[in-house]
Amino acid sequence: MRHVHGWLLLTPAAILLVSFTHYPTIATVINSFFSKGNSVRPSRFIGLGNYEAMTQDPIFWKVLFNNMWFALGTIPTSIGLAIIMALAVNRAMPGRSFVRMAYFTPTILPMIAVANIWLFFYSPDIGLIDQITGWFGFSSHNWLGDPDTVLSSIIVMTVWKEAGFFMIFYLAALQHIPPELGEAAKLEGASRWYYFRRVVFPLLMPTTLFVLINAVLNSFKLVDHLFVLTKGGPDNASNLLLYYIFENAFSYFDTNYAATLTVVLLGLLAVMALVQFFVLDRRIHYR
Amino acid sequence: MTGIRISNLVKQWDDVRAVDDVSFDVPQGRLTVLLGPSGCGKSTILRMIAGLEDASAGEILIDGRDVTREDPSRRGVSMVFQSYALFPHLSVRENILFGLKVRRVPVAEQEKRLAEAAHMVGLGDLLDRKPANLSGGQRQRVALSRTIVANQPVCLMDEPLSNLDAKLRAEMRDEICALQRKLALTMVYVTHDQIEAMSMADQVVLLKDGQVEQTGTPSELYEMPRTTFAAGFLGMPPMNVLRMDQLSGAGMPKGAVPKAEPGCMLGIRPEHIRIAGKGLPVEVASTDYMGAETVLRLRHADEVVMARIHGRPQVVAGDRLNIAWAADEIHVFDETGTRRGSPDT
Numbered sequence: 001m002r003h004v005h006g007w008l009l010l011t012p013a014a015i016l017l018v019s020f021t022h023y024p025t026i027a028t029v030i031n032s033f034f035s036k037g038n039s040v041r042p043s044r045f046i047g048l049g050n051y052e053a054m055t056q057d058p059i060f061w062k063v064l065f066n067n068m069w070f071a072l073g074t075i076p077t078s079i080g081l082a083i084i085m086a087l088a089v090n091r092a093m094p095g096r097s098f099v100r101m102a103y104f105t106p107t108i109l110p111m112i113a114v115a116n117i118w119l120f121f122y123s124p125d126i127g128l129i130d131q132i133t134g135w136f137g138f139s140s141h142n143w144l145g146d147p148d149t150v151l152s153s154i155i156v157m158t159v160w161k162e163a164g165f166f167m168i169f170y171l172a173a174l175q176h177i178p179p180e181l182g183e184a185a186k187l188e189g190a191s192r193w194y195y196f197r198r199v200v201f202p203l204l205m206p207t208t209l210f211v212l213i214n215a216v217l218n219s220f221k222l223v224d225h226l227f228v229l230t231k232g233g234p235d236n237a238s239n240l241l242l243y244y245i246f247e248n249a250f251s252y253f254d255t256n257y258a259a260t261l262t263v264v265l266l267g268l269l270a271v272m273a274l275v276q277f278f279v280l281d282r283r284i285h286y287r
Numbered sequence: 288m289t290g291i292r293i294s295n296l297v298k299q300w301d302d303v304r305a306v307d308d309v310s311f312d313v314p315q316g317r318l319t320v321l322l323g324p325s326g327c328g329k330s331t332i333l334r335m336i337a338g339l340e341d342a343s344a345g346e347i348l349i350d351g352r353d354v355t356r357e358d359p360s361r362r363g364v365s366m367v368f369q370s371y372a373l374f375p376h377l378s379v380r381e382n383i384l385f386g387l388k389v390r391r392v393p394v395a396e397q398e399k400r401l402a403e404a405a406h407m408v409g410l411g412d413l414l415d416r417k418p419a420n421l422s423g424g425q426r427q428r429v430a431l432s433r434t435i436v437a438n439q440p441v442c443l444m445d446e447p448l449s450n451l452d453a454k455l456r457a458e459m460r461d462e463i464c465a466l467q468r469k470l471a472l473t474m475v476y477v478t479h480d481q482i483e484a485m486s487m488a489d490q491v492v493l494l495k496d497g498q499v500e501q502t503g504t505p506s507e508l509y510e511m512p513r514t515t516f517a518a519g520f521l522g523m524p525p526m527n528v529l530r531m532d533q534l535s536g537a538g539m540p541k542g543a544v545p546k547a548e549p550g551c552m553l554g555i556r557p558e559h560i561r562i563a564g565k566g567l568p569v570e571v572a573s574t575d576y577m578g579a580e581t582v583l584r585l586r587h588a589d590e591v592v593m594a595r596i597h598g599r600p601q602v603v604a605g606d607r608l609n610i611a612w613a614a615d616e617i618h619v620f621d622e623t624g625t626r627r628g629s630p631d632t
Contacts, residue, residue, distance in 0.1 A: 180372035183339050187438070188386035189360025198385075202376045262382035286419070 010116070025266070031259035043256065060261070062236050063244045066151060070240060071157035071219040074162065081159065082166035087196075089167075090174045100171070107165040115228035118157045119144075122229075136269055144230050147237035154238055155227065162218060166211045173207040174200070205284040209276060216272050220265060241265055242261040290473035291314035291336065291441065296345035298331050298497075307497040308345070314490065315440075316471040317349075318464065322484040322492035324520070329477045332494075333443050336475060337366050349441060367439040369446040371430040373418040380414040383432045397436075404435040407466070424455045431466065432536065442467070446477045448483065460487055481521050485509070493517055502541065514626040518554045524593040526554045526583060528620065533588050538565035542614030551624025559616040560594035562602075566594045566611030569593075571602050 032050055033217045054060050106114065119130045122143040130140045143153045177200065185195040223243050226232055232239030232247065239247075240267065249258035261275030291313035298306035306328040313319040319331040334340040336347055338359030347355045354362045365386075373382050383404060387397045406409050418426055427447065435440050448456045448462070464487050465475045478484055484491050485505045493500040493508060493516075501513040512518035518526040531547040544553065544567075569585040569592060574625040581599055585592040594610060602608060620625040 119392070178370060178372065180368045180370050181374060183337075184366070184368065184372040184433075185385070185389070187337060187359050187364065187366055188389045188391045189358070190385075194389060199374055199376075 002226075028262050028266075031256050032263050033255050036256050050257055053257070054260055054264070059239070059244065061234055063232075063241050066218060066237070066239060067241045069151060070155060070158075070222070071216065073152070074158045074219055075215040077155075078159045078166060079163040079208065081163035082105065082170050082211070083086045085163060085167045086170035086174055090171055102165040103167050105164065107168075108163045111161075112223040112228055114157070114161060115225045118153075118225075119229055122153055143235060144238075147234050150230055150234065150238040152155050154229065157225065157229075158222065159221075162215065164271045166215070169207050169211055170204060173204050177203055202285060205280075206286055209284060211279050212280075213273060213276055216276070217269065221271060241254060290317070290350065292351075293332070293344075293347045294348070296335060296347065297343045298328070298335060298340065299343040305497055306335070309494070309497070309499055310345075311405060311492050311499060311502050312446075313473060313475055315473050317489040318467050318474045318476060318487055319434065319490045319492060319590065320484040320488035321475060321477045321492050321494060322488075322520075323479065323500075327477055327494040328495050328497040329479075330445055331364075332443055333477045336362075336441075337363055337364055337443050363439050364441040364443055365434040365435055365439040366443040367430045367434055367445065367447045369449055371418075371426050371447075371450075373426055373429055375418055378415050378417060379410060379421070379429050382418065382429055382437055383414075386433060386437050387618040400436040400438070404432040407435060407469075408432050408462070414604070423451050426449065426458065431463070434447065435466070435470065436470075440473055442472045442474045444474065446478055447476075447598075448478070448480075455482075456541070463487070481523070485521070488497065495518065511626070512554070512618065515552060515554070515620050515625050518618060518620070522556060524557050524595070525555050526558075526618070527592050528554050529587075529592065530554050531619075532549075533590055534567065538563075538609065539611050540565065540614055543612055543617065545619060548621075551627075552620040552624070554614050554618035555592075555616060555622060557593040557595040558595075559612050560592065562596065562600060562609050563609050563611035566609040568607065568609055571604050571606045571608065573604050574602060590615050 033045055033047060034043045035041075035046045035049065085103050089096055089103065093099075109117075111133065124130055124142040124145070125140045127143075129143065134140065143149050143151070181199055182195060185199060190198070214269045220240070221242055222240055223246055226238060226240065226243045227246075230238045232243050245261045245265065246260065248254045293312070294310045295628075296306055296309045297304065307571055309328070309332060311319075323329045331340060335342050336345060336349075338354070338357060340353065341491070342355055345355070346353055349362055349364070351489045373492070377385065380401065383393075383401055384397055385476070388401065400427070401414075405414060408431050410425070410432060413421065413425060418429065421429065427450075430447070442545055450570050451459060460483060471615075476483075488505050489501065491505055491508050492502050495516050502594065508517060509521050512521065512526065515528050518528055526570070529552065531545070531551045531553045534544045534547070534553065567587055569587045572584040572586050572591070574584070575582040576599060581596050583594045583596060583602065585594055592610070621627055
């Protein structure tokens with residue numbers, strides 16, 4: 001009788017998990033083994049055919065490398081900035097809560113609104129950046145229209161948006177470090193940098209792991225900004241994996257190929273999460 | 288020579304004066320206890336000596352050198368914090384060596400001092416543990432070792448025993464005292480626990496509301512309290528401070544109750560009260576049997592009198608009896624609560 005109650009309590013969560021996580025995952029994997037169907041030729045099982053096609057697809061490799069650069073460009077910078085901002089606002093100073101709020105604002109704003117703001121910043125001639133550089137005599141530049149600058153432009157915007165969000169976690173972690181530790185270090189003559197390196201940063205490592213996993217996930221999850229800003233262009237220069245999946249599924253209606261790409265994305269994320277947990281976790285001190 | 292000299296020290300927080308014109312000397316190589324109730328400013332004084340708080344006014348001299356504006360690391364002090372301030376991610380070894388590494392002490396010297404300190408406090412086989420895997424007493428020892436390896440002439444302690452249980456506290460009291468003597472440290476020890484002050488101190492500085500109430504050896508404070516506050520703060524139970532106009536000397540030894548003056552108070556330690564055939568009539572309110580002695584709560588008119596009677600007297604609550612004391616055991620305080628010379632004769 002008791003295990004019946006147990007199962008009844010678990011059921012609501014289980015239904016949600018199964019219908020929105022487990023079933024779609026399995027369905028995706030199954031779909032990826034089938035060909036794209038149409039009214040003339042119905043979808044049929046083709047084994048690893050989609051995966052073969054994927055390895056031949058130059059756009060797939062392009063978005064994969066784009067995604068790698070995007071991750072490398074956004075993750076270390078936003079984490080570094082987040083720590084610096086958290087340290088800056090973790091002391092007594094005038095207008096502290098205002099500054100904290102200002103740092104956090106990008107996180108509160110809806111993604112679409114953020115993208116629109118930055119669209120204005122990046123517009124050639126009339127955009128904010130071009131107007132400012134114009135005063136110093138630089139010629140105008142189409143930041144989002146140039147394949148050489150479009151990915152960097154998106155990276156800058158993403159760092160701006162993520163750093164404030166990560167700052168909140170670092171701020172919370174900093175406030176858990178007892179001030180006596182700093183005082184003890186000060187009595188020994190430790191410089192602020194030495195104290196940060198030997199004490200604060202190691203004590204922040206659990207937060208860093210958490211933030212790192214989030215940052216990696218976010219770097220593969222970006223769709224809405226691309227949708228507003230570039231649609232992945234020009235010439236796929238700013239296309240990222242998830243947006244490419246989105247395009248395949250909802251623009252080209254090739255859901256089977258999209259499923260194949262999704263399986264690859266899931267595999268990538270799983271591998272990275274495992275590496276982070278098993279390699280980094282051992283070196284981290286948890287209180 | 289003077290270990291530490293504090294003169295006219297003031298700490299002002301916005302509109303609160305936490306430390307108000309405090310002056311005292313800490314003799315070199317001695318243990319001085321800053322004693323007082325919470326909020327009396329004792330920790331603030333200690334933190335100003337360490338340099339963790341800036342003094343609003345006044346001077347701090349260590350070994351004759353004015354360090355009031357000196358960087359904390361150049362004052363020649365080490366400190367044990369109430370929370371021990373151990374770095375949770377570092378092993379015991381790294382915790383102890385932290386300061387030496389900052390100061391770039393040669394590695395051979397580091398190892399030598401570490402071995403000495405670990406031996407002295409008995410941490411030998413715990414050096415690779417993390418603080419989380421240590422008991423409270425062991426953490427305390429790590430904090431002490433940090434002080435030992437630092438080799439500083441002055442050691443500051445901020446309520447170091449308040450997180451320990453009673454048995455361990457007594458043990459650590461002895462160890463800290465032994466350490467202080469062995470290393471001839473000039474130690475300033477902050478506590479609100481009068482037992483620690485009485486048992487450890489060479490000199491006690493009693494503080495109240497940011498001001499020095501009395502400075503002296505534990506026996507001076509106990510036997511000659513300068514104020515009713517000092518009289519009431521030391522002793523378990525504290526000295527009885529009675530309004531003199533409520534008492535009559537009838538049946539008491541000559542001089543045991545001096546002639547009443549308006550507002551004057553009479554102080555008498557509970558252990559100096561004895562049950563007598565004639566004397567002050569009281570009613571027993573309660574009895575606390577402690578084994579070697581019994582503490583009686585007695586009532587005389589509006590006054591409550593505590594008495595410590597040896598053994599187990601045959602009294603119960605509600606009994607009426609007479610108490611008396613000797614003339615040379617009394618303390619007389621005037622209407623401001625300040626001691627009147629020596630006991631009146």
